[in-house]
Amino acid sequence: MKFPIFKTKIEGVRKTKAQKNFVLGRAHKVCAPKFNLTDPKDRKAYFELKVGLEIKKLKEYLKENTFIAYLLGKKNSGKGTYSKMSAELIEPERIDHFSIGDMVREIDKELETPESRKELIHSLEKQYRGFLPLKEAISALEKRNTETLLPTELILALVKREIAKREKKTLFIDGFPRGLDQISYSLFFRDLIGYREDPDIFILINAPEKVIDERIKWRRVCPLCQTSRNLKLLPTSKIGYDKKMKEFYLICDNPQCRGARMVSKEGDELGIKPLKKRLVLDEELMEKAFSLYGIPKVLLRNSIPVEEAEKFVDDYEITPEYTFEWSEKEKKVKIKEKPWIVLDDEGIPSYSLLAPPVVVSLIKQIVEVLSL
Numbered sequence: 001m002k003f004p005i006f007k008t009k010i011e012g013v014r015k016t017k018a019q020k021n022f023v024l025g026r027a028h029k030v031c032a033p034k035f036n037l038t039d040p041k042d043r044k045a046y047f048e049l050k051v052g053l054e055i056k057k058l059k060e061y062l063k064e065n066t067f068i069a070y071l072l073g074k075k076n077s078g079k080g081t082y083s084k085m086s087a088e089l090i091e092p093e094r095i096d097h098f099s100i101g102d103m104v105r106e107i108d109k110e111l112e113t114p115e116s117r118k119e120l121i122h123s124l125e126k127q128y129r130g131f132l133p134l135k136e137a138i139s140a141l142e143k144r145n146t147e148t149l150l151p152t153e154l155i156l157a158l159v160k161r162e163i164a165k166r167e168k169k170t171l172f173i174d175g176f177p178r179g180l181d182q183i184s185y186s187l188f189f190r191d192l193i194g195y196r197e198d199p200d201i202f203i204l205i206n207a208p209e210k211v212i213d214e215r216i217k218w219r220r221v222c223p224l225c226q227t228s229r230n231l232k233l234l235p236t237s238k239i240g241y242d243k244k245m246k247e248f249y250l251i252c253d254n255p256q257c258r259g260a261r262m263v264s265k266e267g268d269e270l271g272i273k274p275l276k277k278r279l280v281l282d283e284e285l286m287e288k289a290f291s292l293y294g295i296p297k298v299l300l301r302n303s304i305p306v307e308e309a310e311k312f313v314d315d316y317e318i319t320p321e322y323t324f325e326w327s328e329k330e331k332k333v334k335i336k337e338k339p340w341i342v343l344d345d346e347g348i349p350s351y352s353l354l355a356p357p358v359v360v361s362l363i364k365q366i367v368e369v370l371s372l
């Protein structure tokens with residue numbers, strides 16, 4: 001599976017003479033604008049500059065049309081982030097996002113109340129075609145623990161029901177159904193593709209395991225509002241220092257929140273270790289999806305070899321790494337920022353891209369696939 005590097009770099013406009021003199025005598029001929037991508041205002045201007053035209057085309061397209069995009073990538077590869085960010089940019093009213101995992105959890109709730117249970121079973125009777133009697137399939141759903149797997153046919157019927165609920169909407173469907181082997185996986189998508197008459201697209205996401213590992217290890221969550229950030233890669237604006245424990249912590253800066261000390265979830269310190277098997281399976285399923293004909297594919301990559309970076313991306317599009325120091329004298333935390341270099345799955349020193357440039361590449365590729 002080869003994921004091409006997508007160019008999001010903008011070759012700058014020529015500088016005026018005055019600006020040129022400003023750069024300490026160095027003969028910089030060009031200057032491209034710089035953006036702080038963690039700032040919402042800056043981010044808006046960034047998208048306007050890099051994909052303004054494409055967003056306009058998509059807005060126009062979505063007035064009369066829809067499409068379905070299936071997001072495929074390893075756990076924690078950024079599926080939710082990328083799809084939500086692009087929906088936000090294009091047309092939040094007309095785009096819906098749902099994940100298969102959330103869907104299955106929702107079903108549990110529906111089965112609890114008699115009315116919604118009846119409605120659910122009724123709709124499944126229409127959609128379900130499987131080798132287990134529907135009754136048994138539903139009881140598998142109810143008695144589900146992490147070990148028992150749901151029949152593929154049942155998941156299919158449930159996904160179709162979700163799609164049918166959102167008839168006039170463009171959909172981003174997030175994630176592999178759990179526990180699919182290669183054969184049921186092919187069945188799953190062959191059956192779904194073309195279920196609705198609008199175009200469907202596979203969006204495949206490639207993120208190095210080392211990136212996924214660090215995202216989990218340094219993840220911090222607000223106990224009050226559940227906002228999730230990362231101590232090393234995506235800190236909040238306020239950092240605290242616990243002298244007793246000799247550790248730094250994030251203070252939630254969600255304006256709707258009371259600023260709690262963010263904590264790590266149990267098991268996160270292990271990173272991808274407990275996920276290894278799952279990631280291998282996810283990789284196999286991605287390969288399978290990649291080889292499926294009859295559906296256009298959008299390929300997104302999270303990383304870029306350090307050596308290639310200058311040609312393809314602007315430096316503010318790269319994920320920095322943050323470190324902290326406590327200054328006893330000033331009684332405050334000092335924050336340091338430097339480029340973060342990780343080895344990709346082939347062992348090549350790479351940068352990890354922030355979400356916005358990946359979304360730029362996503363939007364441009366969708367426009368191309370839809371020939372807008």
Ligand SMILES: [Zn+2]
Binds near residue numbers: 227
């Ligand atoms: Zn909070």
